[in-house]
Amino acid sequence: MASTLSLTKDTELNIIFVITFSLITLFSTNTYAQTPPSTDAEVYLISPLDGETVTNPVTVKFGLRGMGVAPAGIDRANTGHHHLIIDRDLPALDQPIPMDGNHKHFGGGQTEASIELSPGKHTLQLIMGDRTHIPHTPPVISKKITILVK
Numbered sequence: 001m002a003s004t005l006s007l008t009k010d011t012e013l014n015i016i017f018v019i020t021f022s023l024i025t026l027f028s029t030n031t032y033a034q035t036p037p038s039t040d041a042e043v044y045l046i047s048p049l050d051g052e053t054v055t056n057p058v059t060v061k062f063g064l065r066g067m068g069v070a071p072a073g074i075d076r077a078n079t080g081h082h083h084l085i086i087d088r089d090l091p092a093l094d095q096p097i098p099m100d101g102n103h104k105h106f107g108g109g110q111t112e113a114s115i116e117l118s119p120g121k122h123t124l125q126l127i128m129g130d131r132t133h134i135p136h137t138p139p140v141i142s143k144k145i146t147i148l149v150k
């Protein structure tokens with residue numbers, strides 16, 4: 001009888017331990033999921049280059065290191081899709097990236113684009129967004145470049 005009681009207590013302790021451990025694991029997993037890109041993830045413009053003079057249509061090539069490209073809606077760790085910001089500063093980093101003429105989404109997983117720009121100076125910047133178009137934590141952002149369209 002005494003031994004049965006002691007076994008029950010052990011079992012209870014085991015259950016408490018398993019639950020506690022599961023909660024810690026669950027919490028850790030959640031924390032990790034909110035920081036999907038590896039710390040060395042980097043997005044950059046392969047072309048055009050900063051200060052380059054170009055003509056229409058402008059071919060923009062996206063470079064990415066340390067993470068992968070996945071179409072919007074696909075839930076896969078350490079991936080995202082490209083967004084090209086034209087003539088604008090960075091959008092809010094905790095909300096879906098706007099979708100308009102100044103914020104182009106490449107939700108199909110594209111790694112380059114052909115765009116038409118008015119003659120003159122323009123800025124280009126890339127930012128990665130997750131499957132719901134929200135920047136990662138920490139955000140993966142390229143340098144902002146300036147080009148001249150003839």
Ligand SMILES: [Cu+2]
Nearest residue numbers: 105107129133
């Ligand atoms: Cu998007």
